Amino acid sequence: MNQLKTEVKVIFLDAGGVLFETFFKGDDRIRHLLTERGYPRKKIDDGIMKAKQTKLNFITNWNEEEQYFRRYYGAIAKELGEVDLTNELLYFAHFARHCELFPEVKDVLEKLRNKYRLGVISNAMPSMDWIFDWLGIRKYFDSIILSAFVNEAKPEKAIYEIALRDIQAKPEKCIFIDDITLNIEGAERVGIRGIHLNREKMNLLELLQEYELL
Numbered sequence: 001m002n003q004l005k006t007e008v009k010v011i012f013l014d015a016g017g018v019l020f021e022t023f024f025k026g027d028d029r030i031r032h033l034l035t036e037r038g039y040p041r042k043k044i045d046d047g048i049m050k051a052k053q054t055k056l057n058f059i060t061n062w063n064e065e066e067q068y069f070r071r072y073y074g075a076i077a078k079e080l081g082e083v084d085l086t087n088e089l090l091y092f093a094h095f096a097r098h099c100e101l102f103p104e105v106k107d108v109l110e111k112l113r114n115k116y117r118l119g120v121i122s123n124a125m126p127s128m129d130w131i132f133d134w135l136g137i138r139k140y141f142d143s144i145i146l147s148a149f150v151n152e153a154k155p156e157k158a159i160y161e162i163a164l165r166d167i168q169a170k171p172e173k174c175i176f177i178d179d180i181t182l183n184i185e186g187a188e189r190v191g192i193r194g195i196h197l198n199r200e201k202m203n204l205l206e207l208l209q210e211y212e213l214l
Contacts, residue, residue, distance in 0.1 A: 008213065009173040011112060012163060012187075015122035017179035018197055018204060019105050020135060022098045029093040030076065039080055047076035060148050062126045069094060096127040101135050104205040109140040111214055119143035121163045121176065121187075123153045143167040154178075155186025164190070177207070 013019060024032075027048055034044045054072045059065050073089035091097075112118055122128065124146045132138040145163045147153040152162060164171055171191030178184050184194030197207050208214040 007173060008116060008175055008193075010117045010119060010167055010169045010175075011213070012119045012121050012174060012176040012192070014176075014178040014180070014183065014197075015120055015124060015128060015131075016099075017199070018102075018177055019120075019137065020099045020101045020131065022095050023100060024098050026093065026095060029098065030073075030089060033089065033092055034076075034080070034085075037085075043080055044076075047079035050079050051075040058148075058151065059125050060151060065125045065127055065148075066090070094127070096131055096134070099131045099135065101137070102199075102203060104203050106137070108205050108208065108214070109137060112208075113140050115214075117142045117167060117169070119145065119163055119167050121145050121154065121159060121178075123147045123183075154180075154183040155189075157186065157190050160187050160190045160192060164192075175213075177204070 030048060031041070031044055035041065051072045054068070054075060056068060057064075059068060069090055070086055073093065074083070074086045076089060077083050077085035109118070118141050120141055120143070122145070126146070126148045128146055129144070129149075132141070132144060138144070143163060143166045145159060145166060147159060150159060150162050152159040154160075160176070164174070175193040175195055176184065176187040177195045177197050178187070179197045179199065181196055184196050187194045195207065195211060197204060202210070205214065
């Protein structure tokens with residue numbers, strides 16, 4: 001019998017890139033909206049370049065996130081000479097409106113929750129918390145740890161230790177699945193078995209089947 005399968009009691013998953021993704025990327029969302037408004041591509045790209053210079057501090061609540069994105073989108077609006085565009089960009093271009101589950105994820109979570117306790121460990125802004133409701137997947141998780149709310153981020157040891165305490169599990173009984181190898185290495189430094197998901201090679205279901213976890 002697969003020893004990993006018998007020992008694992010908890011599976012932690014990353015969120016973006018593992019459970020869901022914004023397939024319509026940020027710059028493209030901005031370009032689409034503003035091109036439809038009739039702005040020239042060169043002016044739009046100049047605005048995006050200005051926006052990328054916006055200082056990003058560690059964000060811990062929605063108000064801070066909103067202020068950051070108002071500065072970010074405001075830089076684009078100012079470059080285009082129409083400050084009122086800030087609100088439109090905030091509403092339509094913000095990533096939380098564009099997240100979609102990977103096709104296999106809902107079925108995978110249904111199967112996993114019958115065998116394991118499930119948790120999320122994600123480097124994310126506060127608004128990502130809303131996505132679990134929007135996509136209908138919060139019910140599958142015993143613990144959701146977002147960097148914004150714990151003031152720690154992967155791959156630092158502290159965020160994994162917080163996740164272990166929250167779900168009340170020993171590291172040797174857990175695995176962590178992420179699409180970034182650096183984050184896997186961080187988990188392994190606290191004793192959690194890490195598994196890398198490369199979606200160019202396989203999806204989440206195929207990965208779990210390969211390790212005989214499903």
